[in-house]
Amino acid sequence: MTTVAPPLPYRVADTWAETADTWSIELVPVGEQLPSFAPGQFAMIYAFGVGEIPVSASGLRGRHGALVHTVRAVGAVSTALCRLRQGDTVGLSGPYGTGWDLRAAVGHDVLVIAGGIGLAPLRPVVHEVLDRPADYGSLTVLVGTRTPADMVYRDEIESWRGPARVEVTVDRPGPAWRGAVGVVTSLLDRLDLRPERTCALVCGPEVMIRHTARDLLVRGLVARRVQVSLERNMRCATGHCGHCQLGPLLLCRDGPVVSYDRVAPLLLVREL
Amino acid sequence: MSTDADVNASAPAGTDGLVMGKDGMAALVDVLIGRGFTVIGPTVRDGAIVLAELGSADELPYGWGVELEAGRYRLRERSDGAAFANSAGPQSWKSFLHPSRVREWSADRAKGQLVFEADHAPPPRYAFLGVRPCDLRAIAIQDRVLTGGAHRDPVYAGRRSGALLIAVECTEPGATCFCVSMNAGPAAGPGYDLVMTEVVDDDGHRFWIRGGSQEGAEILAELPGRPADPRTREAARAGVTAAADHMGRTMPEADLRELMAGTLDAPRWDDVAGRCLTCGNCTMVCPTCFCTTTEDVTDLTGDHAERWRLWDSCFDLDFSQLHGGPVRSSSRSRYRQWMTHKLGTWYDQFGSSGCVGCGRCIVWCPVGIDITEEAAALHDWAATTGSPDDSPDPDLPHGDGPP
Numbered sequence: 001m002t003t004v005a006p007p008l009p010y011r012v013a014d015t016w017a018e019t020a021d022t023w024s025i026e027l028v029p030v031g032e033q034l035p036s037f038a039p040g041q042f043a044m045i046y047a048f049g050v051g052e053i054p055v056s057a058s059g060l061r062g063r064h065g066a067l068v069h070t071v072r073a074v075g076a077v078s079t080a081l082c083r084l085r086q087g088d089t090v091g092l093s094g095p096y097g098t099g100w101d102l103r104a105a106v107g108h109d110v111l112v113i114a115g116g117i118g119l120a121p122l123r124p125v126v127h128e129v130l131d132r133p134a135d136y137g138s139l140t141v142l143v144g145t146r147t148p149a150d151m152v153y154r155d156e157i158e159s160w161r162g163p164a165r166v167e168v169t170v171d172r173p174g175p176a177w178r179g180a181v182g183v184v185t186s187l188l189d190r191l192d193l194r195p196e197r198t199c200a201l202v203c204g205p206e207v208m209i210r211h212t213a214r215d216l217l218v219r220g221l222v223a224r225r226v227q228v229s230l231e232r233n234m235r236c237a238t239g240h241c242g243h244c245q246l247g248p249l250l251l252c253r254d255g256p257v258v259s260y261d262r263v264a265p266l267l268l269v270r271e272l
Numbered sequence: 273m274s275t276d277a278d279v280n281a282s283a284p285a286g287t288d289g290l291v292m293g294k295d296g297m298a299a300l301v302d303v304l305i306g307r308g309f310t311v312i313g314p315t316v317r318d319g320a321i322v323l324a325e326l327g328s329a330d331e332l333p334y335g336w337g338v339e340l341e342a343g344r345y346r347l348r349e350r351s352d353g354a355a356f357a358n359s360a361g362p363q364s365w366k367s368f369l370h371p372s373r374v375r376e377w378s379a380d381r382a383k384g385q386l387v388f389e390a391d392h393a394p395p396p397r398y399a400f401l402g403v404r405p406c407d408l409r410a411i412a413i414q415d416r417v418l419t420g421g422a423h424r425d426p427v428y429a430g431r432r433s434g435a436l437l438i439a440v441e442c443t444e445p446g447a448t449c450f451c452v453s454m455n456a457g458p459a460a461g462p463g464y465d466l467v468m469t470e471v472v473d474d475d476g477h478r479f480w481i482r483g484g485s486q487e488g489a490e491i492l493a494e495l496p497g498r499p500a501d502p503r504t505r506e507a508a509r510a511g512v513t514a515a516a517d518h519m520g521r522t523m524p525e526a527d528l529r530e531l532m533a534g535t536l537d538a539p540r541w542d543d544v545a546g547r548c549l550t551c552g553n554c555t556m557v558c559p560t561c562f563c564t565t566t567e568d569v570t571d572l573t574g575d576h577a578e579r580w581r582l583w584d585s586c587f588d589l590d591f592s593q594l595h596g597g598p599v600r601s602s603s604r605s606r607y608r609q610w611m612t613h614k615l616g617t618w619y620d621q622f623g624s625s626g627c628v629g630c631g632r633c634i635v636w637c638p639v640g641i642d643i644t645e646e647a648a649a650l651h652d653w654a655a656t657t658g659s660p661d662d663s664p665d666p667d668l669p670h671g672d673g674p675p
Contacts, residue, residue: 002430005390005426006388006389007388009387009388052568089385236566238422240564241564242564243591272536
C-alpha cells in the first residue's frame with residue numbers, strides 16, 4: 001500500500017447534551033466498520049474540512065455497532081463535533097492506543113477515579129465490571145467535577161449506585177448541592193481500601209492524575225496497579241508524527257493508558 | 273542505456289568491484305535514467321550543494337568543496353576536481369522519502385454524505401547518487417521509525433521500497449562532522465545497492481565502485497571500468513581511514529541515553545535557551561527528524577476538503593498544544609525535548625540513537641548552537657554534581673516484587 005487510507009464515514013445516529021459544553025455522539029458505520037474498540041482506546045474523529053482530534057470511546061455497545069464518543073467543546077474541531085446533528089457524517093479511524101488493562105484487574109477490587117470528562121474513557125470500564133461482577137471484586141467510582149452542572153452522565157451515574165459504590169465531589173457547589181466539596185482525592189479518605197487487592201484506573205487532567213496516583217501509593221497501592229490515561233497532542237495516532245511524546249513514550253502508541261510505575265518519574269519533570 | 277561497446281568494456285563485476293573514471297560516472301547516471309529512475313544527487317545551486325534531479329553526471333559538483341562551522345556554510349573551489357568531497361549539504365534524502373508536504377486524501381460532501389478518496393499518485397522511483405554513510409544510517413533510522421512498527425507510513429514505504437541507494441564513502445569530513453562518535457561513518461554501513469569511494473591522486477581521478485545488492489550488481493555490470501587494482505583499493509581505504517581521524521567534532525564518551533535521562537534539570541538548559549531562537553532549522557535539516565502535522569483545508573465551494581501532511585518541528589509552540597495551552601511553552605523545554613529525544617529517548621522508542629553525526633544542525637543553526645558542545649556541557653555538569661534524576665523520589669514506593 002502506498003496511499004494513506006482515509007477515515008471511514010460514520011453517520012451520527014444520535015447526539016445529546018451531557019452539559020452546557022459537552023455532547024455525546026452516537027456513531028454508526030455508513031459502510032465498512034472499524035475493528036471493535038477496547039475500553040480506553042481512542043478514535044481519530046474528523047470533522048469535515050475542520051480537522052481531526054483523538055477521542056476515547058465512551059460507549060462501545062450502542063445499537064448496530066454504534067460507538068459513543070463524548071466531546072467537550074474547547075477547540076475548533078471539538079466545537080464542530082459538538083454541533084453535529086443526527087444524520088451528519090464524520091470520518092473515523094481507529095481503534096488506537098493501549099486501552100485499560102482489565103485483565104490485570106480481574107480478581108481485584110476496581111477503583112475508578114475520574115476528573116471531569118475523564119469519566120468518558122472510564123465509562124466502558126464501569127459497564128464491563130457491572131456486566132461481569134463475578135470476575136471482579138468490589139467496584140468503586142469516584143468522580144470530581146468543577147460544578148454540579150459540569151457532571152457528565154449524571155443519570156447513569158445514579159444507576160450505578162447499588163452494584164457500585166459511587167462518590168461525587170465538586171470544586172464549586174451551588175446552593176442545591178448536598179454532596180461532597182473538594183478535590184477528588186479527598187474522597188479516598190472515606191474508603192476502606194484493600195490496597196493489596198485493588199486495581200485503580202485514573203483519568204482526568206494531568207495535575208489531578210498526578211495527585212491521585214501519589215495519594216493512592218501513600219495508601220498502599222503499588223504503582224503497577226495504578227493505571228492512568230494521559231493526554232498529549234496527537235496528530236497521527238500511529239507513532240509517526242512525534243507530537244504525543246512524554247519522554248521515552250509515544251502516548252498514541254505506548255498509551256494513552258499506562259501503568260503509573262512507568263510514568264511516575266516523567267510526571268515530576270516540568271514541561272516534559 | 274548501455275551499448276554493446278560499454279558492455280564489452282566492462283570487466284566482470286566481482287566482489288572487488290570496478291574502478292572507473294568520470295566517464296563511468298557519466299555512464300552510471302545514463303544507465304539509471306535508462307532504467308527509469310529519477311536520479312537525485314548533489315549539485316551546486318544558490319551558493320550551496322543541494323540535492324536535485326540530475327539529467328547527467330556533468331551536474332555533479334566536480335571541483336567544489338565546502339567550509340563548515342557552527343552557523344556557517346560556504347562553497348569553496350577545489351583544485352582536485354573531486355565530486356563528493358563536500359560534506360553534508362543543507363538537505364537530506366528525507367526530502368524525497370518523507371516529503372515536507374504530502375496530500376494524504378480528500379473528502380467531498382454530496383447530498384449531506386461524506387465520500388473519502390485516497391491520493392493515488394504513484395511514488396517516483398528514485399536513484400539516490402552520493403548517499404553519505406551518515407545519511408545511509410539516517411535512512412535506516414527513518415525506516416525503523418516510519419515502517420518498523422505496528423503501523424507503516426505508506427507514503428514513506430512506497431517511496432523507499434523503490435529507491436536505489438548509491439553510497440559514497442566519506443573522505444572529506446567537515447569541521448562540524450562527528451559520525452565517528454555516532455558509529456555512522458565515514459565507511460559505509462549496510463543498506464546500499466552500490467557503494468563508491470572517490471580517489472584523486474597521482475594515478476588520476478577515479479571511483480572504486482562495488483555492488484551491494486542484486487540490482488546494484490546488475491547496474492555495475494553495465495558500467496565501463498576496469499577490475500579494482502590494489503593501489504586504488506588501498507588509496508580508497510586510506511582516505512576513509514584518514515577521514516575518521518579528522519572529524520571536526522566529537523560527542524563526549526558517555527552513554528548518551530543515560531546522560532540525557534539524568535540531566536533533565538541541568539542549568540545548562542537555561543543557558544542554551546538563552547541562545548536558541550526556536551526557529552526549528554535544526555529539525556528541518558536533520559536527516560532523521562520525522563515529525564509532521566496535519567492541515568485540513570476546504571476549497572471555496574465548501575464541499576471539497578483535503579488532508580495534507582506537513583513537516584513539523586518540536587520547536588514550534590503549537591507542537592505540544594493542548595486545550596489548556598502548550599505543554600512545552602518555554603524555549604528551554606523545547607530545546608531539551610529535541611536534544612533528549614535525538615540522543616536519548618529515541619533509543620526507548622525506536623531502538624537506536626536518532627543522531628548520525630552529520631553536523632547539519634550545527635551548521636544551519638543561525639546562532640551556531642552545537643549539539644556536541646551542549647552534550648559535553650551536560651556531561652561535565654553530571655560529572656560534577658551527580659545526576660539528581662537518578663535518586664528515587666522519596667514519596668514513591670518503587671516496585672512490588674516480581675510480577
